[in-house]
Structures are given as structure tokens and as C-alpha cells.
Amino acid sequence: MDSIEMQRASSRADLAIETRGLGKVFGSKVAVRGLTLEVPRGEVFGFLGPNGAGKSTSIKMLLGLIAPTRGAALVLGSPAGDVPVRRKIGFLPEHFRFYEWLTAAELLGVHGRLYGMTKSKLRARIPELLNEVGLWPHREKQLRNFSKGMMQRLGLAQALLNDPELIFLDEPTSGLDPAGRKLVRDIIRAQRDRGATVFLNSHLLSEVEVTCDRVAFIKNGEVLETRRLGALLEGEVTVTMRTGNLSPETLVSLAQRVSSLKATGDLLTFCTPSMDPLPDIVRFLVNQNVDVYEITPQRLSLEDLFLRIVGADGGL
């Protein structure tokens, strides 16, 4: 099925991005094996994977920069790369570069005109955006005098010029200091609040954890798993417990109440589906005459989940 056929067959108006077995082969190298993905409209979607997993190639296929060798993709209901639909899309490339002889304001002017924006609209929009990304004082400075972080902020501004319905951000915090990262987080939240969809590719899992509604884990060009982050953060708990006087029979009984139980000397580790069963577990152990010295529950972090799904080798 190609993208046109997919467009005819699809009735999912609630999806900003929909792909079926999207793949790309460069010569003998398989960059993306078969990407099947559904990104709901209005969400911040994290696209996670190790280096070389095919994330950037996937984004480029969705934007029409690279032609897929197989599969199909719809972006805002149109085949990926469709020119008119790009009016509704913003994109911050991983290493944003532009003509270094332009000033910051001129760069936004060029991009705005490429979006087909009128001069009067640009006159209002450019100062607004430069203020938003903290570059208004540098508006007349040529890009050759910009630091990497300033370029990244400017790249973010050009991605937001047209008030896009869908924004692709490829490593948006790359080269940014903590204040810059906070700015990116705030902008992403603001975009979601106005109803835009944000497709975020980032290596910084802590950033993803606090901004994304949903994440997809990708490895070797395939989606391994997609999860809602809210459910993840309210979910599984890993517990570490220091005990004494623990009999083998009690250990067997405990194994029936928890999962992934491990005992190393007086140290126990196990998992529970949430925090709720913990008081009962402690009560059970005390009733079995076990001495409980310490209990440390830890929620599963996105990093834990990433390592569990993708593997510690990162796919290398």
C-alpha cells in the first residue's frame, strides 16, 4: 500500500501521523526496517531510540526529505512530503543551520515568506517570536556571530512561525544551557496547550519524561513499544528492602505476592504494580516475624524502561 492508497483507506482524522511499514534502505544498509506508528493529534509524542536506530531517517521520511523504499505514511491526513500540507508543519532540524550572512530577523522573514505569510503578518509575528525565544536584543546580529545555543533558539522560532498544527523537533535541546532547556520545555507545553501536536526526538530522557504524553521506543528501524507516559509514571514500583530473620518459607510466600523477587543476603528487591500493596506486604512480613529495617520504593523511570525495552547495549 502506498501513501495515496493509505490516504483513501484511512479514516483516522484523530491522528496527526500514521505510518504503515515505512522503510528505507541505503544501498545495502537498512536504515529503517518497517515503522508502524500512530501519533494522536494534540499530544506531545516522544520518539526514543539508541544511536543509529533510524530516528532521524524516519523524521526525514515524514517530512518528505527522504523517499521511503517501502511502506506508507500520512501526515495530517496527506501523504508524507505533500507540499500544501507543509504550511501546517514546523520543523527544527537536529543541527539547525542557515545562511550566516542573514540577521535573526531577516532569517525569520525569509522563512515566513516561504510559508507564504504576508509582510504585515510577519511584522507582528517576528518580534513576538524573537521575544519568546529570548533573541529580541540580537535581532540585528548576523548569524555568523551566533552561538550554537542561540542558533538552536532561532531554529525553534522559525519552526513556530506559521503556528503549525504539527511540529517536528529533532534534538531541540542540543547545545542549550539549562535556561534554554527550560525554555524549550515551556514552549512545547504552550504548543500542546494551543492544540498542536509535537513530535519530539530527544536523547535527554529526563526532558522527554516531563514533556511527553506518549513515547515510542524504536530500535533497528522498528517500533518496539509505544506507551502512555502518565500511566507509566503512576505504574510499576521497584522495592528494595533490608530485612533480618527471613525464613525460606516466608520468601516463597512473598514470591507469590510480588514479581521479580531477588534475595541477596539480607537485601530483597522486588516489583509491585503500584504503591498500594506495600503496606500489606510489610504487615505480612512482620506477622511472619521478619525484622524490617528499611524499605525504599522506586517508581520505574523512563530510563529504566528505555534500558529494559531497548537493551543496555543500545542496539550497537
Added chain:
Amino acid sequence: MGTWVMAGVTFREAARKKVLWMALVAGGGFLALFATGMHFQARGIHVPSEAIRHQVLNTSLMMGLYAADLLTVLMTILIAADTLSGEIASGTIHAIATKPITRRQILLGKWIGYVGMLTAYILFLLGGVALLGYILGGATVQHLWSGLGLVWLESIVLLNVTLLCGTAFSTLASGVIVLGIHGVAFLGGWIEQIGAFTHSQGAVNVGIVASILMPSESLWRRAAFDMQSPLMSVLNISPFSTLSAPSRLMVAYAVVYLLVALGLALRRFRLRDL
């Protein structure tokens, strides 16, 4: 709309990167040197007849036009070699090609920008030589607009081939390839001239084959043939004049060649991964 935005950006790029100004300053220096030479030649020449004086000054004028043509060739290749391959390599193209603009519009916009720039450059440089030759030495260019048009076509042939190479190769490789092919045509042109002088049809054929491979040099030779004085055409004594003038058919071939090169560049750029 997108095409004109890209054309404007391309033109402004040349101005801001000082390429245009440096070219104009260098061209101004070239014209000043030519004017000085013409001035002294016109004043200090001692020849037995007015006809010979006129011939010498016309030869100087053709030499000036020849040098200006060489500068135009270099200028064309140097400004266009980096525009696609450089932006693809640096990733600059990603922010442009994801806007609501087709790849055809991007490339045509750049093309229009460069054509505008080269037109101004040719008018300034070759037009300047013709004007100075007339004012200072009384030497006139025959069929000036036809000659300038042919040099313009030569520049567009090279521009289109450079853009085509830029869709496939790096900046350096594109520049080297186009200069190399033009070099072949240049050498072929001289072999053809010498062949015509020695009446060697084989050597003339070598030149024709070289012109088919790259018609840029043959366009200059046709321009030189049109622009040279009638006496020079008869005497055939100057290295800047033409003995074996390419036919109008070759000019038509060059037009088809440049259109095919632009078409291939548009197609390759549309299909390539960025």
C-alpha cells in the same frame, strides 16, 4: 512566490557574502587595466597606415573581450558550485525543503538569482570593455548584442552544468568536473582553430566533438567571430579571432544542451534524498 523568494535570497547572498562586490571590484580593476593599455596603444602607436592602426586596436579590443569571457567562465563556476552541494552537506537545505515550496521552485529560484547576477556581470565586464575600446581607441565591436548574448548563453550552459553536478557531487568535485569539461572544450576549440589553419579536417573534427561534449567554448568562438572586425575575419591573424566559426546549428545545440542540463538538474534534485 517561493521561486522569487529563493531568487531574492540567492541574489542577496552574493551581495552579502561580498562575492558580487569583489567580482565588481576585480572587474573594475580589470577594466582600469584594459583602459590604461588601450589609452597608451591608441596614443603611442606608430604604424604605416590607419588600417593597420585600426587592426591593432581591434585586436586589443578582442583580447579584452577574450579575457573578460574567461573571467565570466570562472565567475559562473565559482558562484554556482557550492549552492546545492554545500547546502545539502551543511543541512541548510533541510529548513528550506520542508517549507511549502517544491524542489523545482528552490532550484529555479536559485537559477534565476544567478542568471540575474551573471547578466549584470557580463554587461558590466564585456560591455565595459566594448565601451572603453570605442571611447579610448575608436575600436568598435561588430554585432555587440549578438556577441554578448552568446557569451551570456555560454555562462548559462556552465551554470546549468554546475548546478547539475551540484545535485550529485560535493562542491569541490562539482567545480573540478565543470572546469575540467570546459577545459576539454577549450583545448578542443584550439585544436579546431589550428586544424582550420593547417586545413586538417581531422583536427577540426576533434574540436567539433569537444564542442558537442561541452558547447561553452564554441559559444565564445561564435561570439568572437560575430564581434571581430571584418578585416580580422579576412586576415585570420589574431589568437583572439576565429578561423573556424561554429555554425548557428551549434548555437541551437547549445540552447538544447543548457535546457537538458537544467531539466536533468531539476529531476535529480527532486528525486534525491536530502
